[in-house]
Amino acid sequence: MAQSKRYKALLETVPESPVTLDKAVQLLKTFEGTKFDQTVEIHMNLGIDAKQADQLVRGSLVLPNGIGKVQRVVVFAKDAAAEAAKAAGADEVGQEDLAKKISGGWLEFDVCIASPDMMGVVGPLGRVLGPRGLMPAPRAGTVTPDVAKAVEEYKAGKVEFRNDDGGNVHAVVGKLSFDAPKLQENIQSFLDFIETLRPNSIKGNYIKSISVSAAMSPGVPIAA
Numbered sequence: 001m002a003q004s005k006r007y008k009a010l011l012e013t014v015p016e017s018p019v020t021l022d023k024a025v026q027l028l029k030t031f032e033g034t035k036f037d038q039t040v041e042i043h044m045n046l047g048i049d050a051k052q053a054d055q056l057v058r059g060s061l062v063l064p065n066g067i068g069k070v071q072r073v074v075v076f077a078k079d080a081a082a083e084a085a086k087a088a089g090a091d092e093v094g095q096e097d098l099a100k101k102i103s104g105g106w107l108e109f110d111v112c113i114a115s116p117d118m119m120g121v122v123g124p125l126g127r128v129l130g131p132r133g134l135m136p137a138p139r140a141g142t143v144t145p146d147v148a149k150a151v152e153e154y155k156a157g158k159v160e161f162r163n164d165d166g167g168n169v170h171a172v173v174g175k176l177s178f179d180a181p182k183l184q185e186n187i188q189s190f191l192d193f194i195e196t197l198r199p200n201s202i203k204g205n206y207i208k209s210i211s212v213s214a215a216m217s218p219g220v221p222i223a224a
Helices: 005-011 021-029 079-087 096-103 116-132 147-156 180-196
Strands: 039-046 058-062 073-076 092-094 111-114 158-162 168-175 207-214 220-222
Touching: 021 180, 021 207, 021 220, 039 180, 058 180, 073 096, 073 116, 073 147, 079 092, 079 147, 092 096, 096 116, 111 116, 111 147, 147 158, 158 168, 168 180, 180 207
Parallel strands: 073 092, 073 111
Antiparallel strands: 039 168, 039 207, 058 158, 207 220
């Protein structure tokens, strides 16, 4: 893909060697100047074997300062749980009716949550939701009896992540308009959480590389 003059100019300011988190955020903040508020992402390469089930790294956490975006949340629940989800701010709540809507091609949401008793309804949607990273899963906290709490967490800025086949993890950690201390706090919280997920079977270096980038910027390497 061809690089713009702006991107090439920014790339020249990126150090070849990893820098401390605070310096990386300071440099990232100088990348402002687009007509929109850029999303900031963290990218990590982990020393895991993605083919080994006991080395998968997946989870979710609520970032201390949110992600600068109100996420659209749908919930599969019924009876009291459905009412609680609505009260918590879910954008849409349903059962078979919601499943039919999604299987018909409607995907205007960011998070899908389900109570355990609804997985019989949600299961067949795996072919639609799975490839898009939207399939509810217990490990991610999106299959839970407390759907109201899950809705509140995602509305507050909860992020979900999982490693890819190459052992890479990517996640949104905020917006470029965030004050530097808030952006740094979000990134540090994510890094600390990843550390807690280190598989016991890892013998060598767990975190091999880290970088942060904005939507329209090159990545800035951070010292692991």
